[in-house]
Amino acid sequence: MYIATANLLLPTTIIGSLPRPSWYTQNLGRREFREAMVDRAYREQYLDAVSTYLRDQEVAGLDIVTDGDCRFDADVAGHNWFSYAPLRMSGFSGANFYRAGGKAGFPHKPGHILHDVLETRMMPDLTGPVGRGTLQYTAVWKAAQRQTAKPVKFGTIMPELVAMAVRDLHYKDLKKAILAISDALNEELHELADAGCKVIQMEEPQIHLLAAKGLVDKVLNPDFMVEVFNNTVRGLRKKTEIWCHTCWGNPAAQRLFAKTPSYAPAIEPLSRIDADVITFETCSSGGMDLEAIGKGIKDKKICIGVVDHHTLQVETPDQVAALVRKALEHIPAERLILxxxxxxxxxxxxxxxxxxxxxxIVQGTNLVRRERKLPEAACLAADEKFSMVEEL
Ligand SMILES: [Zn+2]
Incomplete structure (x- = not known):
């Protein structure tokens, strides 16, 4: 159900992670979150970092904020996005360096930056029945939500990615392993929704990647991935707002494809997922799929990317506004998020x-809001009153 974006026209947000402050040197390692929060040094840095992430988003003027994925360690290519869950869920143990049958990650030879990603993919084995273990998503979300009145969007990795990235010594069956992780995550997310989290984001279901690859596999196919998505979120939309994040890759901010793939073959299966909002990577492709997205997704809100996570060049507000206007040709304003x-x-x-x-993101969206006579978001960062530059 719509909660975080209810009554908001053209709301703005980010997907999740933000660059770490240089002074945030503490890491969670293998500890559980609540245990680490007993450590004075960790607690101070963690809460200060979350506060910094929230303040930056508030000063920019975003409507829906995140905790910057503050729980993830300072590791190579943001690997902890993969490993946080299996390192804490029950049923996993040990730690290995290897690629599980080539099912997760893309092969790259030494000399390529993404080879480092493979070399540092240290994942535990799946050795017993999977359970929630000490994910503690609710505690992690609370540590951020109690520092802001804006809704904090909480994101989680999808079960298929965890299953594809570990060696399964227990189920010895990829389908069973995926569904076991899916059930455990569903339980964890119900606790989070019951605690009052207004928006939960399911990150990277493999629907679009498998649809783009066009390979036929009895487990790794878009239809089964839709089933997995819907099983992982079952019952949650009665309690909270569910988002589905899709993109074409992010490790070390690298593109995984020479040319950004098209979402076209993925739109139909994505239209069947049990979600309120779907996010699409559209800035990096210049809005290539906006028409197909608008035609194929009719009963959900659509969040489009208007800034690119791969590039250092900051998109100008005019560039952002141009992409928003292009999206509005195909998606009604009531269903568009930036x-x-x-x-x-x-x-x-x-x-x-x-x-x-x-x-x-905010200034560009404000340009379009102004054209449509919609209320603009306050963007303190762009308020000329506070510029320290003096006229000579
Ligand atoms: Zn992504």
Missing amino acids: GSDCGMGREGMSRRHAFYKMVS
């Missing part, structure tokens, strides 16, 4: 680049 293509914190840009990209 965001980033993906998270900006997976070992990519500096804090300043990410900050000004957020400011551009």
Whole structure:
């Protein structure tokens, strides 16, 4: 159900992660979140970092904010986005360096930056029945939500990505492993929704990637991935707003494809997922799929990326506004949300680049709001009254 975006026209947000402040040197490692929060040094840095992420988003003027994915460690290419869940859920143990049958990640030879991603993909094995373990998503969300009145969107990795990235010594069956992780995540997310989280984001279901690849596999296919998505969120839309994030990759802010793939073959399966909002990477492709998205997704809101997470060049407000106008030719304003293509914190840009990209999201959207006589968002960062530059 619509909660976070209810009654908001052209709301703005980001996908999730933000670059770490240089002084945020503490890491969670293998500890559970609540245990680490007993450690004075970790607690102070963690809460200060969350506060910084929230303030930056508020100063930019975003409507829906995130905790910047503050729980993830400072590792190569933002690997913790993959490993946080299996390192804490029950049923996983040990740690191995290897690629599970080539099912997760893209092969790259030494000498390529993405080879580092494979080399540092240290994942535990799946060794027993999967359970929620110590994910503690509710505690992580509370640590951010109690610092702001704006809705904090909480994101989680999807079960298929965890299953595809580990060695399964227990179920020895990819389908069973995916569904077991899906059930455990569903339980965890119900606790989070019951605690009052107004928006939960399911990150990277493999629907679009498998549809784009066009391969036929009895488990790894778009239809089964729709089933997995709907199983993972079952019952949640009665309690909260559910988002589905899709993009074409992010490790170390690298593009995984020489040419951005088209969402066209993925639109139909995506239209069947049990979600309120779907996010699409559209800035990096110049809005190539906006018409297909508008035609194919009719009963959900659509969040388009208007800034690119791969580039350091900050999109201008005019560029953002042009993409918003292009989207409005195919998607009604009541169903359009503006965001980033993906998270900006997976070992990519500096804090300043990410900050000004957020400011551009808001300023660009304000240009379109002004044209349509809609209320504009306050953007403190762009208020001339506070400029320290003096006329000579
Ligand atoms: Zn993404």
